[in-house]
Amino acid sequence: MSITVNKRNVDYVKDETVKDLLKRLKFTFPLVIVKINKDHVPRSKYSEVKIPENADIQVIHMISGG
Numbered sequence: 162m163s164i165t166v167n168k169r170n171v172d173y174v175k176d177e178t179v180k181d182l183l184k185r186l187k188f189t190f191p192l193v194i195v196k197i198n199k200d201h202v203p204r205s206k207y208s209e210v211k212i213p214e215n216a217d218i219q220v221i222h223m224i225s226g227g
Contacts, residue, residue: 179197180207197217197218198216
């Protein structure tokens with residue numbers, strides 16, 4: 162089984178949370194937005210929301226400029 166993260170196939174891990182996934186894939190940038198199947202996941206829920214099988218996940222880095 163797999164999931165898709167930013168259009169890349171990644172192994173699915175049962176009961177993995179958004180926080181766990183970000184750590185496993187080394188997304189260390191402090192400001193990211195996560196969408197699972199096009200639904201926004203609030204940052205406050207990253208430790209609670211589990212990744213479903215066959216999910217399409219987008220991790221978007223927020224960058225500010227001046």
